[in-house]
Each structure stands twice: as structure tokens, then as C-alpha cells.
Amino acid sequence: MSFLPQLIFLIILGAASFFLIKRVKFLRRNILLGRPEERNDQPGTRWRTMLLVAFGQQKMFKRFIPAFLHFFVYVGFLVINLEVLEFVLDGIFGTHRLFAPYLGGAYLAAMNFFEFLAVTVLISCVIFLIRRNVVKVPRFVKSEMKGWPSMDANIILVIEIVLMIAILKMNAADQILAERGVGHYVVVGHLFFSNLLHPLFDSFSSGFLVFVERAAWWFHIVGILAFAIYVTYSKHLHIFLAFPNTWYTRLKPKGEMENMPAVTNEVNMMLGIPVDAPTDPVAEIGRFGAKDINDLSWINVLNAYSCTECGRCTAECPANLTGKKLSPRKIMMDVRDRTEEVGKSLDAGGKGLEDGKSLLGDYITKEELNACTSCNACVEACPVNIDPLAIILEMRRYVAMEESGTPAQWNAMFQNMETSFAPWKFSPADRFNWAEKVKEEEIAD
Amino acid sequence: MAEMAGKGENPEVLFWVGCAGSFDDRYKAVTQAFVKILNKVGVSFAVLGPEEACTGDPARRAGNEFLFQMQAVANIQVMNGYDIKKVVTACPHCFNTIKNEYPALGGNYQVIHHSQFLQQLINDGKIALKGGGGFKGKKITFHDSCFLGRANNVYEAPRDVIKALDVELVEMKRCKTKGLCCGAGGAQMFKEPEPGKKDINVERTEEALATGASTIAVGCPFCLTMMTDGVKNKEKETEVKVYDLAEMIARDMGI
Structure with missing residues (x-):
């Protein structure tokens, strides 16, 4: 009989691990639907970026109040997980407060600290709920947040x-x-915060309190395991993916666009410049730019799964601020949603990428892409270094080079550049005309 | 440049004028101002004149990689042909493209923006500021160009140049890393904006006007156009002027 709780615990733990591993494999496969890209140069800078931005939350502090509250939830998550280790071991061995005898006074201090964090997490989450549902901070109620995304955010806060x-x-x-002095319960010492709750429970019988204590214990540990699985279906994945995501930050100047070597070869051939390496003639060039998620780099897809939909990018986007359809956050959500769709279809033996749909058109419209000023405000704003601009520019390349679908005014600009080497229609011979005025003035002097 | 090369001379720096600098009626004044400063200071420089072509930036940002690379490779051939080592330009888009994107295509140069060049000349005492432009003591705000600021982390050089004019530099609510775009980047300069509630340049101009500055200083030809149009839209063109950094320095020097 006494082994029954342990057995139940092990079954729950095993089932949770099984599901979790399955979900992690699903996510990993999905992210790798993106095309391969190697980005592990400058490891020193990458470690530093990951430590500062993900571990140290550096970019969160651009907005102090949410950063402060988020910091409590974050530290609470990191530290309270140490207690979960004790929970799991207690569950397996049928012990109670396994670490207490070994740690003595340190255990009391740790428990008080955990309780302090639990209270700060609780208060922060309540404030977050108020910000989302009562104050309605603008970035949380934009059109792409309707329905599931808002619900997802609220569920997470309530669970916490x-x-x-x-x-x-x-x-x-x-x-x-x-x-x-009931049974195996150990006096830990004065626990400041939970002690405040004693008057609520003092009048109950010990039998009932054992029930309350056990119910809370089971609820907490099963809740955490369930939450871990829930996270893999949710925007909350950022708690894990923020770390690899910041490691894979693009370290080049933000203004630099990736070169397309396939185009360089063709341009050099057209201009009669010798192409250095004899490139494999049968190598498949594929598409120019991105129409669907497999045209994007796997790092772009990782970015999408790391997005927690905070909307700081969209709040800084000049196009979105002035009422255009573009929202960098929606771009990231669309990439993730399309990847999920393809992944699920593949698992169900469906058509996957060949389902007749694509990221461009079915998720992201040209109107959104055309509204971008490539100002990098979204890239700068992201607390976990997501790069929505790289995706927008890759998709523009597809529209321009595979569909010839750019706006008429851009086509006119292209034509001017081809014929007169300037985006405007001026004669190249007139390029130096500005100098005449300078010369006249100098002669007059 | 062809002339200098013909004489076997090699200039210290190539001034990349850019398309706006060559053709835009308002912005040609910036090119002229910068050249007058270079002449006054005695910098040995050259321009490519008719041999210069668009860097290809707007084509690339609009998605047309072929056209971008056609322009870029042709420009690189010209510059490498003249053995150019150092380039200065007043246009942050040209600056970004030549500095960051030409190396992958075989064009490796030291590229600096004119704000950095002017800052250097001021620091070295080569520019003697006379306080002649009527800027002294005035409130001036600086609008960060995205391609200079966030794209390349140049925030201080233009501010140092403005401060050298002994003015009161006032910052807009969104500045430096948080600076708001003028609305022209990403090839938006060459088409009408997408449907929305407001034009981006109007939003930005309102922010600039809110500082109470009498001059909006810029360091980019597109920003100059967008902010000037924004000021006109707000009917403030008599009280508030939009100038490029080079124009302000030239006016102060009385040239």
C-alpha cells in the first residue's frame, strides 16, 4: 500500500517524460525544415551575447516596469526549479523533504527565499494579467493577438x-x-510567507491538513509536469529557446543584407568577369528568396519558435505605428504557425509543404512585406534577438525575382536603374552638373 | 577622378556623391556644401562623376538582387580600377552598402560617413568654426538615419558635429537606438506608402516639432526629403528648417 503513491508518481513522471521527448523531437524536426545554415563563428561573442541577453535579460530593461516584474518570474522559475528536484526525488523515494536534514539552517533560508520568490512571481503574474486584460496595454491587444494568442498568455499566467x-x-x-508533531512532518523553522496563512488552516483537523498538504504537493508537481508539456504547444517556449536563439544572433552589422552567391556567379558571367571557383553545374540553385518556410534558414524558424509574442517589435515598427498592415510579431507568428501546419501534416502522412499553401500568400501578404522600411527597429527591440527583417527581405526577393510581383513604382525604379544607373530618370551624363555652381562661386571669389 | 588618374594622381579620399547628391535639386546643395568644406580645408579628394552609378541599395531592399549586383559589381570594377582605398559619402544608404555589402563582391574600402569625416576635421582643428550660420545658442534636434544609427551604430559623430556649433542639442522622445524611421528606407522612397492611418514622416516630424527646435538636422538625403515634406505638411516651413550637417558647418564657416 505504502508503495502505491511512489508507483503512481513514477508512472506520471514516465508518461510526462515520454510526451515531452516526443514534443521536443517534433519541434526539432520542424525547426530543421528550414534550410541549413552554419552560424557558430565568434564563439566568445556568442557566449557573451547569450549570457547578457538571455541569462542576464539585458534587452528587457529597455522597458523598466515589465522588465522588473518579468525578472522576478524568471528568477522564480530558475530557482524554484531547484525545489522541484527535491519534489521529484521525494516522489520517487517516498521520502518527505529529503534535503532538510542535510542542509539544516541553509534549508530554512532556502525555503524562505523560495517562498519570497513564489510571492513575487504571484504578484508579478497578477499585475501581468491586469496589464493584459484590464489596462489593455496596446501591444497586447493588436489584431494578431485575437483568440488563441491572448488565451495562451492568460492560461500561462493563471497556471503560474x-x-x-x-x-x-x-x-x-x-x-x-x-x-x-504529526507523522513524518519535519519542523523547518519560521517560514515567513506561508506562516501568514496559518490562521486559515489552524482550526482544521490534522487529518484534513494532511489531505491539504498532499493535495497541494501532488497538484504542484503534476502541475509542473503538465505545464512543461503545455509550454511546447505555446508561445512560452521562449523560456528554453531564448538561450539557443541568442547564441545564433546575427553578429554582422544590422544594415548588411546576406549576399546571394548564386546571383553573383550569374552577374559575373554576364559581365564577362571570370568566376573563380568552377561551381558544380548540376548543383540545384532552388528558388531565389523565400516563398515558404523551407526557403528560410532554420535559424529564422528557430526565431519564430522563440517568439513569446510580447510585441515590442510591433510597438516600435514605423509601419505598424502609422496604421499599415505590417506587424513584425505577426511575421514571426506566421512563420511558426505555417511550420506547425507543415509539421503536423507530415506526421499525419499528409502532403506537408506540398499542400498547395505557402507562407507567402496564405499567411503573409505582399502588402505587409511592401510596408517595411528596413529600419531595424524590430530587430533592435526584440529582447531575445529575433530578426523579423531577414525574413521580410528574403520574401521580397522571392516576390521580385520569382514572381516579378513588385509594385509598379518599384518596377519603374528598377527600369531607371537599368537604363540610367540611378533610381530616378536622369541622364548619367548629368551626374557632375552640381559641380558647376561650386566652380562658378570659386571663380567669383 | 578620371582627370586625376590621367595625371597620375591618387586622391586621399573618394567622395561618393550618390544619386540624390547628383540629381535631387534640394540635396545638391548638400553635395556643394560638403565639397566647399573639403576645398576650404584642403582635403585631396576626387569624385567619380559620370562613372558613378547607384550603389543598388534600393533595388536590393526591394528584392531585386540581380539588379543590385549588376550595379555593385560595375561600381566595384570602377573603384578597384582607380585603386580606391578610402571612401566618404553623405548618404547612409550608400555608406551601408559600400561598407558592408561590397566586400562580399570584391570591393574592400575604408568607408566613412560624412558626419564622421566632419567630426574628425573638427577634432583635428582643421575646420575653423566662426559661428556664422546663425545656429549659435539655438535649439537643434538631430534625426537619426536608420542606416547610420541602428544599421551601423553611428550615433555620436553627427551629434558631436552639431554640438561643435555651440547650439542646444535637444533629443526627440525616440532617438538613437530607438529612433523612428523617416519612412523612406527599404526602397519606400520610390513608391507611395501602403494604406494606413498616417504617413511615417508626419509622425516623425510631429515628434521633432514637439522638441521646440528651430532646426531639424539630418545626415541622410532621404531623411532630408521626408522631414522637409513633413514640416511642410504641418505648415511650419517658415519657423522650422531642415538641414544636412554639412550645410550647417558650411554656413557656420561662411562658405
């Missing part, structure tokens, strides 16, 4: 609040039982 309440409730019941 409930899990934190479970910890505090468990500690309160646990310590009352320990003080009463």
Missing part, C-alpha cells in the same frame, strides 16, 4: 499563479502538521 499558491498552501499545512 495557481502553482505558486500550491507551494505556499503546502508549506503552511506542512508546518502546522510538523508543529503538531
Whole structure:
């Protein structure tokens, strides 16, 4: 009988791990639907970027209040997970507060710190819910946030609040039982925050408190496992992917666009410049630019899965600010949603990328792409170094080179450049005319 | 440049004029101002004149990589032919393209923006500022060009140039890394904006006007056009002027 809880715990733990591994494999395969790209140069800079931006939350602090609250939730997540280790070991071995005897006073200090974090996480999440649902901070209520994205955000906040309440409730019941000398309960010492809850529970019988304590324990650990699986279906994936995502930050100057060597070869041949390396003539060039997710780099897709839909990019986007359809956040959500669609289809034995749909057209319109000023405000704003601009520019390349679908005024600009080597229709012979005025003035002097 | 090369001379720096600098009626004044400064200071420089072609930036940002590379490779052939080592330009788009994108196509030069060049000349004491432009003590705000600022992290050089004029530099709410685009980047200069509630340059001009500055300083030909149009849209063109950095320095020097 006494082994039953352990057995149940192991079954739950095993099932959760199984699902989690399955989900991780699904996500990994999806991300790798993007085309290969090697980006591991300058490891020193990459480590530093990851430490500062992901671990140190550097870019969050551009907006202080949410950064401050987010920092508590983040530290709470990191630190309280240490307690989850004890939970798991207790669950497996059927022990209770396994670490308490070994750590002594340090255990009490740790528990008080955990409780402090639990309270700060709880308060932060309540404020976040208010910001989203009562204050309605503009970036949280834009059109792309309608429906599931808003629901997803609220679910996450509510789960976090409930899990934190479970910890505090468990500690309160646990310590009352320990003080009463019931069974295996250990007196940890004075736990400041859960002690405040004692008056709520003092009047209950020990039997009921054991039930409350056990219920809270099970709720917390099963809740955390369920949450871990939920995260893989959610925008909340950023808690893990922020780290690889910042590692793979583009380290070149933001203004630099990636070169297309396939085009360089053709241009050199047209101009009669010898092409240095004899490139493999049968090598498939593929498409120019990006029509669908497999034309994008896998790092672009990783970016999409790392996006937590905070909307700082969209809030800084000059096009979006002035009412255009473009929203960099929507670009990232579209890439992720299309990847999910393709991934699910492949798993169901469906057509995958050949389903007659594509990122361009079915998800992202030309109107959105055409509104971008390539100003890099979105790239600068992203707290986890996502690059929506790279995707927009790759898709523009497809529109221009594969579809000849650029706006008429751009086509006119192209034509001017081809015929008179300037985006405007002027004679190249007149390029130096400005100098006449300078010469006249100098002669007059 | 052809003339100098013919005489076997090699200039210290190539001034890349750019298409706006060559053809835009308003912006030609910036080219002239910058050249007058270079002449006054005695910098040995050359321009390519009719041998210069568009860097290809707007074509590339509009998606036409073929056209971009045709322009780029042709320009690189000309510049490499003259053995150019150092390039200065007043246009942040040309600056970005030549500096960051030409190396992959075989064009390796030291490229500097005219704000950096002017900053250097001022620091070296080569430009003698006389306070002649009527800017002294006035409130001036600087509008960051995206292709100079975020794209290439040049924020201080233009500000140092403005401060050298002994003015009160006032910042807009969104500046430096958070600077708001004028609306012309990414080849937007060459087409009408997509449907929306407002034009980006009007939004930015409102922010500039809110600082109470009498001059909006810029360091980019597209920004100059967009901000000038924005000021006109707000009917403030008599009170508020839009100038490029080079024009301000030239006016102060009385040239």
C-alpha cells in the first residue's frame, strides 16, 4: 500500500517524460525544415551575447516596469526549479523533504527565499494579467493577438499563479502538521510567507491538513509536469529557446543584407568577369528568396519558435505605428504557425509543404512585406534577438525575382536603374552638373 | 577622378556623391556644401562623376538582387580600377552598402560617413568654426538615419558635429537606438506608402516639432526629403528648417 503513491508518481513522471521527448523531437524536426545554415563563428561573442541577453535579460530593461516584474518570474522559475528536484526525488523515494536534514539552517533560508520568490512571481503574474486584460496595454491587444494568442498568455499566467499558491498552501499545512508533531512532518523553522496563512488552516483537523498538504504537493508537481508539456504547444517556449536563439544572433552589422552567391556567379558571367571557383553545374540553385518556410534558414524558424509574442517589435515598427498592415510579431507568428501546419501534416502522412499553401500568400501578404522600411527597429527591440527583417527581405526577393510581383513604382525604379544607373530618370551624363555652381562661386571669389 | 588618374594622381579620399547628391535639386546643395568644406580645408579628394552609378541599395531592399549586383559589381570594377582605398559619402544608404555589402563582391574600402569625416576635421582643428550660420545658442534636434544609427551604430559623430556649433542639442522622445524611421528606407522612397492611418514622416516630424527646435538636422538625403515634406505638411516651413550637417558647418564657416 505504502508503495502505491511512489508507483503512481513514477508512472506520471514516465508518461510526462515520454510526451515531452516526443514534443521536443517534433519541434526539432520542424525547426530543421528550414534550410541549413552554419552560424557558430565568434564563439566568445556568442557566449557573451547569450549570457547578457538571455541569462542576464539585458534587452528587457529597455522597458523598466515589465522588465522588473518579468525578472522576478524568471528568477522564480530558475530557482524554484531547484525545489522541484527535491519534489521529484521525494516522489520517487517516498521520502518527505529529503534535503532538510542535510542542509539544516541553509534549508530554512532556502525555503524562505523560495517562498519570497513564489510571492513575487504571484504578484508579478497578477499585475501581468491586469496589464493584459484590464489596462489593455496596446501591444497586447493588436489584431494578431485575437483568440488563441491572448488565451495562451492568460492560461500561462493563471497556471503560474495557481502553482505558486500550491507551494505556499503546502508549506503552511506542512508546518502546522510538523508543529503538531504529526507523522513524518519535519519542523523547518519560521517560514515567513506561508506562516501568514496559518490562521486559515489552524482550526482544521490534522487529518484534513494532511489531505491539504498532499493535495497541494501532488497538484504542484503534476502541475509542473503538465505545464512543461503545455509550454511546447505555446508561445512560452521562449523560456528554453531564448538561450539557443541568442547564441545564433546575427553578429554582422544590422544594415548588411546576406549576399546571394548564386546571383553573383550569374552577374559575373554576364559581365564577362571570370568566376573563380568552377561551381558544380548540376548543383540545384532552388528558388531565389523565400516563398515558404523551407526557403528560410532554420535559424529564422528557430526565431519564430522563440517568439513569446510580447510585441515590442510591433510597438516600435514605423509601419505598424502609422496604421499599415505590417506587424513584425505577426511575421514571426506566421512563420511558426505555417511550420506547425507543415509539421503536423507530415506526421499525419499528409502532403506537408506540398499542400498547395505557402507562407507567402496564405499567411503573409505582399502588402505587409511592401510596408517595411528596413529600419531595424524590430530587430533592435526584440529582447531575445529575433530578426523579423531577414525574413521580410528574403520574401521580397522571392516576390521580385520569382514572381516579378513588385509594385509598379518599384518596377519603374528598377527600369531607371537599368537604363540610367540611378533610381530616378536622369541622364548619367548629368551626374557632375552640381559641380558647376561650386566652380562658378570659386571663380567669383 | 578620371582627370586625376590621367595625371597620375591618387586622391586621399573618394567622395561618393550618390544619386540624390547628383540629381535631387534640394540635396545638391548638400553635395556643394560638403565639397566647399573639403576645398576650404584642403582635403585631396576626387569624385567619380559620370562613372558613378547607384550603389543598388534600393533595388536590393526591394528584392531585386540581380539588379543590385549588376550595379555593385560595375561600381566595384570602377573603384578597384582607380585603386580606391578610402571612401566618404553623405548618404547612409550608400555608406551601408559600400561598407558592408561590397566586400562580399570584391570591393574592400575604408568607408566613412560624412558626419564622421566632419567630426574628425573638427577634432583635428582643421575646420575653423566662426559661428556664422546663425545656429549659435539655438535649439537643434538631430534625426537619426536608420542606416547610420541602428544599421551601423553611428550615433555620436553627427551629434558631436552639431554640438561643435555651440547650439542646444535637444533629443526627440525616440532617438538613437530607438529612433523612428523617416519612412523612406527599404526602397519606400520610390513608391507611395501602403494604406494606413498616417504617413511615417508626419509622425516623425510631429515628434521633432514637439522638441521646440528651430532646426531639424539630418545626415541622410532621404531623411532630408521626408522631414522637409513633413514640416511642410504641418505648415511650419517658415519657423522650422531642415538641414544636412554639412550645410550647417558650411554656413557656420561662411562658405
